Amino acid sequence: MFSSDRMVKARIVELILMKKTDEAIKALSQHYSVDVPHLKVGMPKKHGKKAACYISKTKTIHVRSREKLEDPFVILHEFYHHLRTHDRKHRGTEKHANRFAEEFTEAFQTLHRYSFNVYYKHENSTI
Numbered sequence: 352m353f354s355s356d357r358m359v360k361a362r363i364v365e366l367i368l369m370k371k372t373d374e375a376i377k378a379l380s381q382h383y384s385v386d387v388p389h390l391k392v393g394m395p396k397k398h399g400k401k402a403a404c405y406i407s408k409t410k411t412i413h414v415r416s417r418e419k420l421e422d423p424f425v426i427l428h429e430f431y432h433h434l435r436t437h438d439r440k441h442r443g444t445e446k447h448a449n450r451f452a453e454e455f456t457e458a459f460q461t462l463h464r465y466s467f468n469v470y471y472k473h474e475n476s477t478i
């Protein structure tokens with residue numbers, strides 16, 4: 352059956368899909384014992400072409416549009432950067448950030464295999 356860790360991951364994806372991204376970010380921060388990052392719709396100028404980014408200086412996850420707030424892969428990818436940022440330097444590679452996000456979406460998909468059919472877009476090069 353499901354370990355509690357997978358249940359937590361599936362629940363966080365569910366919250367993001369239900370547009371409760373604030374709640375999901377709080378739950379994630381609590382789970383990993385880190386400060387809650389800020390969430391903002393609108394990109395900083397030099398990151399304008401990306402779908403989302405994480406600015407360590409302000410501890411803010413920026414997303415291009417409200418739609419992106421409801422994309423678990425994007426939110427979890429950026430949260431990984433928050434989790435791995437120390438002394439304002441990014442640690443952890445993009446590959447690790449994608450893998451982190453995938454663990455959550457896979458837990459959700461496995462749990463809901465028979466009741467939901469969710470499609471995730473991977474835009475690895477843009478986040």
Ligand SMILES: [Zn+2]
Pocket residue numbers: 428429432445448478
């Ligand atoms: Zn990234």
